[in-house]
Amino acid sequence: MSNNKKEKKAKAGEKKAQQKSSKENDAKIKDLVDSLQRQQADFENYRKRVEKEKEEFREYSKSETISRLLPIIDNFELALKHTCSKENLIEGIKMIFSQMVSEIESMGAKKIEALGRMFDPYVHEAIMADYSSKPKDTIIEEFQAGYKIGCRIIRHSKVKISKGLKEKKEIKDIKKENEEEDK
16 A cells, blocks of 8 residues: 555645646746737837838928928019019029929939930830931930939939831831822
C-alpha cells in the first residue's frame, strides 16, 4: 500500500503542478491579451491622429494656394473696372497672365515643352495628327499647355503631331477616293 500512497501523492503533486502551471499560463495569456489590446488601441489612435493631420495639411495647402491666387483675382477685378479701351484691357490681361504664370512657377509647377519636340505619351496627349514637312511624331501644334511639378504630371499637353511627309502615290489615292465619293 505504500506504493499506492506514493502514487496518489505523486498524482496529487502532479495535479497541483498542472493547476499551478495552468494558472500561470492563464495569467500570461491574460497579460498578452491586455498588451495586444493596448497596442491595437494605440495604433488606432495613431491612425486617427495621422488622418487628422493629413486633413489639416490639405486644408492648409488649399488655403495657402487660394491666398496666393487672391491678388490675381483682385487684379482681374481692377482690370475689368478701370479699362476704358480695348488695348488697355488686353495689356491688363497680359500682365495678369504673366502674374499667374509666375505664381504657379513659384509653387514649383513647370510648363511642359511641346512644340517642335518628339511626341512623348508620358507628357503629351495627341488629339490630332496631320501630314507636314516635320518628321513623323514631331509635335506641330499645341492646343493646351501641360504642366508638371517635379516628375508628377499635373496636366498633359494636348497636341497635334506630324504623320510625316505624304507620298505622291498617297495623294493620288486620296484624290481618287474623293472623286468616287463625289459621284
